Amino acid sequence: MLEITDLVKxxxxxxxSRLPVLDIPQFSISAAEQVVLIGESGGGKTTLLHxxxxxxxxxxxxxxxxxxxxxKLSEAGRDRVRAARIGYVxxxxxxxxxxxxxxxxxLGMSFAGKGHDRNRxxxxxxxxxxxxxxxxxxxxxxxxxxxxxAVARALANRPTLLLADEPTANIDPANQQKIIDLIRDCCRxxxxxxxxxxxxxxxxxxxxxxxxxxxxxxxxxxxxxxxDQE
Amino acid sequence: MNLFYIAWRNIQQRGLASVxxxxxxxxxVTLVILVLSISWIITESFAxxxxxxxxxxxxxxxxxxxxxxxxxxxxxxxxxVLPYEDYLELLPGSGRAExxxxxxxxxxxxxxxGKYSLYMSGxxxxxxxxxxxxxxxxxxxxxPEFFEQLKYGEKGDLDYxxxxxxxxxxxxxxxxxxxxxxxxxxxxxMDKQVGDTFKTTHGDPEGEGHGQEFTxxxxxxxxxxxxxRAAFINLEGFYLMEGHSRVFEDLANPDEDKSEVAPRDIxxxxxxxxxxxxxxxxxVKPGRGLFAMQMQQSIKKSLRAQAASPIEEIGTLFNNFVxxxxxxxxxxxxxxxxVSAICILVSIYNSMNERRRDIAVMRALGARRDVVxxxxxxxxxxxxxxxxxxxxxxxxxxxxxxxxLVEERTGIQLGFLNSITSVELxxxxxxxxxxxxxxxxxxxxxxxxxxxxxxxx
Ligand SMILES: Nc1ncnc2c1ncn2[C@@H]1O[C@H](COP(=O)(O)OP(=O)(O)OP(=O)(O)O)[C@@H](O)[C@H]1O
Ligand SMILES: [Mg+2]
Numbered sequence: 001m002l003e004i005t006d007l008v009k010x011x012x013x014x015x016x017s018r019l020p021v022l023d024i025p026q027f028s029i030s031a032a033e034q035v036v037l038i039g040e041s042g043g044g045k046t047t048l049l050h051x052x053x054x055x056x057x058x059x060x061x062x063x064x065x066x067x068x069x070x071x072k073l074s075e076a077g078r079d080r081v082r083a084a085r086i087g088y089v090x091x092x093x094x095x096x097x098x099x100x101x102x103x104x105x106x107l108g109m110s111f112a113g114k115g116h117d118r119n120r121x122x123x124x125x126x127x128x129x130x131x132x133x134x135x136x137x138x139x140x141x142x143x144x145x146x147x148x149x150a151v152a153r154a155l156a157n158r159p160t161l162l163l164a165d166e167p168t169a170n171i172d173p174a175n176q177q178k179i180i181d182l183i184r185d186c187c188r189x190x191x192x193x194x195x196x197x198x199x200x201x202x203x204x205x206x207x208x209x210x211x212x213x214x215x216x217x218x219x220x221x222x223x224x225x226x227x228d229q230e
Numbered sequence: 231m232n233l234f235y236i237a238w239r240n241i242q243q244r245g246l247a248s249v250x251x252x253x254x255x256x257x258x259v260t261l262v263i264l265v266l267s268i269s270w271i272i273t274e275s276f277a278x279x280x281x282x283x284x285x286x287x288x289x290x291x292x293x294x295x296x297x298x299x300x301x302x303x304x305x306x307x308x309x310x311v312l313p314y315e316d317y318l319e320l321l322p323g324s325g326r327a328e329x330x331x332x333x334x335x336x337x338x339x340x341x342x343x344g345k346y347s348l349y350m351s352g353x354x355x356x357x358x359x360x361x362x363x364x365x366x367x368x369x370x371x372x373x374p375e376f377f378e379q380l381k382y383g384e385k386g387d388l389d390y391x392x393x394x395x396x397x398x399x400x401x402x403x404x405x406x407x408x409x410x411x412x413x414x415x416x417x418x419x420m421d422k423q424v425g426d427t428f429k430t431t432h433g434d435p436e437g438e439g440h441g442q443e444f445t446x447x448x449x450x451x452x453x454x455x456x457x458x459r460a461a462f463i464n465l466e467g468f469y470l471m472e473g474h475s476r477v478f479e480d481l482a483n484p485d486e487d488k489s490e491v492a493p494r495d496i497x498x499x500x501x502x503x504x505x506x507x508x509x510x511x512x513x514v515k516p517g518r519g520l521f522a523m524q525m526q527q528s529i530k531k532s533l534r535a536q537a538a539s540p541i542e543e544i545g546t547l548f549n550n551f552v553x554x555x556x557x558x559x560x561x562x563x564x565x566x567x568x569v570s571a572i573c574i575l576v577s578i579y580n581s582m583n584e585r586r587r588d589i590a591v592m593r594a595l596g597a598r599r600d601v602v603x604x605x606x607x608x609x610x611x612x613x614x615x616x617x618x619x620x621x622x623x624x625x626x627x628x629x630x631x632x633x634x635l636v637e638e639r640t641g642i643q644l645g646f647l648n649s650i651t652s653v654e655l656x657x658x659x660x661x662x663x664x665x666x667x668x669x670x671x672x673x674x675x676x677x678x679x680x681x682x683x684x685x686x687x
Contacts, residue, residue, distance in 0.1 A: 046682075046685075047682075050681075050682045050685070053594070055593070055594060055681045055682050055685070056681075056682045075598075075599070076598050076599070076600075079593070079596055079597070079598040079599075080596065080598070082594070082595075082596045083595065083596020083597070084596070086596075088594050088595070090591075090594075090685060093587055093591070094591065095591075096588050096591060096592070097243060097588070098239045098240055098242060098243030098588075099239055103231065103239070106231045107231060107236070107592070107595060108595050109231075110231040110232070110236075111592070111595050111596040111597040111598075111601065112596055116231055153595070157596075
């Protein structure tokens with residue numbers, strides 16, 4: 001369902017040289033598969049997720065989602081694919097502060113042009129255990145609750161792939177496991193493939209498939225540093 | 231969830247800042263409305279006087295503007311006078327001979343027609359005597375024709391109407407020559423009604439009082455012209471007051487061979503004889519408008535008189551005085567508009583920094599660049615529209631509130647809606663558009679927001 005080949009991503013530097021971050025010959029995820037991605041800080045995990053989500057365009061290479069070549073699309077085209085097929089959960093500040101929990105979930109639906117399905121939004125919030133918090137604004141929710149709304153919102157459009165970038169990094173250890181379980185269960189129920197970045201070995205261990213970025217990526221942080229100096 | 235709702239929520243989210251921005255916009259529009267109303271009142275009050283109902287003002291030689299200010303607006307310093315004989319020359323047909331027979335006095339060639347009678351056939355000439363006051367208001371000595379022949383209004387098609395009572399008469403059994411009509415404002419300010427009497431003061435408001443009493447027989451309905459602020463008395467009565475007759479009677483045409491004409495109506499009390507009479511001005515409408523120019527040229531050549539064209543003089547006044555004020559006010563409103571627009575720009579622009587994250591989140595949810603651009607534009611549009619509407623209503627409500635005061639001063643009614651000017655219909659939507667356009671700058675900031683950068687930071 002996700003097919004990456006020869007993906008290269010480098011960033012331009014102020015001195016006109018380029019900083020290589022990603023060079024991934026091959027990486028794929030099959031439908032409804034749950035994969036955890038670990039790696040050193042600054043290794044390029046977030047960058048990879050952004051590329052997959054179409055938020056950043058890779059320097060070269062191909063990214064296919066359900067057979068659709070993301071890299072051939074315009075930015076607006078990638079936005080449309082992201083709205084319809086990809087759910088994204090970030091580390092923090094997922095929610096828009098001016099909107100209630102329910103509205104935040106609707107927001108996830110509105111950009112896909114489907115109009116909003118109130119029942120699904122309510123169902124999802126119920127699924128993440130927030131049926132009594134529908135009309136609370138983010139500031140009235142705990143960080144953990146906010147993260148659960150983010151999970152519900154990421155799933156609102158029935159995506160085929162959920163990207164989660166350290167979703168539990170800001171949550172107290174007692175709740176971390178709950179959130180992880182919630183994400184995994186929801187993805188399983190909705191048959192959504194998942195790629196999760198984490199720094200916690202404890203969490204990574206629970207997954208059948210654990211990918212270390214340094215193993216799939218031919219650029220290594222120290223190399224990048226050397227590239228810096230060239 | 232549509233984009234308008236999202237925009238509305240963002241406005242709510244910014245709470246106080248949004249309210250303040252909207253308020254500044256509202257104040258801007260209010261100011262525009264008020265400035266336009268003032269400019270409208272000025273224009274309107276002049277437009278109402280641009281058609282005085284006659285073509286020429288004949289008076290003693292001097293500045294035509296001063297003659298106009300005196301005669302039309304009852305302003306400016308008193309001016310020189312003309313002998314009554316000169317007024318008689320302006321009467322149409324046999325008017326001169328008839329007037330002489332009616333009044334009586336010493337005059338040369340009492341039978342002939344007036345010099346300008348040919349031009350005047352079908353028109354009229356109304357004498358006006360100024361110089362007295364009723365309280366702070368000018369007293370106008372004139373003939374009853376003043377309210378019969380003259381029309382007013384922008385198109386010059388409105389007849390003077392009496393709110394109460396009737397026009398004064400040349401002679402009436404009950405009041406003799408001493409009837410008066412009051413302008414609407416005068417009646418209100420001086421608290422005089424039909425049946426009341428008053429005495430005039432000579433020369434200026436604090437001048438010496440005359441002993442003669444005049445009886446109010448009519449009060450004019452408001453006209454929005456300076457006539458609202460004048461008291462009109464019968465010319466015959468005016469002449470009979472002390473100090474209003476000429477001392478050296480034959481000063482006018484000393485060389486002429488004059489004969490004595492006895493007044494016709496012997497059963498009426500004697501009138502002041504012709505040779506002792508002066509007029510301040512004569513309001514002249516020739517038989518045809520075309521004749522006005524020729525008459526003006528001809529009168530200019532005479533020794534004593536001049537003829538001013540009130541339309542021309544008022545036009546000059548308008549161009550030299552009113553228009554600059556109007557354009558300054560208009561320029562001011564444009565500045566106000568620009569300031570309001572900048573206010574919206576600054577407010578939204580300042581909020582952009584804290585909102586980049588939100589925009590990045592929306593983009594991550596699949597919102598296209600143009601969608602976030604639209605959301606921000608809608609925000610500025612809603613603030614502009616909301617503020618604009620509040621300001622518009624507020625401005626007109628304020629204008630309406632001031633309406634009684636304005637009406638009292640100018641006779642112009644400022645309704646809630648009837649003072650909407652065409653400029654306003656252009657300027658207010660223009661201002662709202664401008665304010666919306668001011669949203670483009672923050673909208674472009676939103677459009678350009680680097681998503682990955684603001685998601686990971
Ligand atoms: N816009 C950018 N311009 C230049 N360099 C960038 C940019 N974005 C990321 N980088 C660089 O790319 C590298 C990878 O960054 P990335 O955020 O993907 O790392 P990461 O693996 O997610 O790290 P962490 O675990 O700390 O979140 C870093 O060296 C970073 O400095
Ligand atoms: Mg990262």
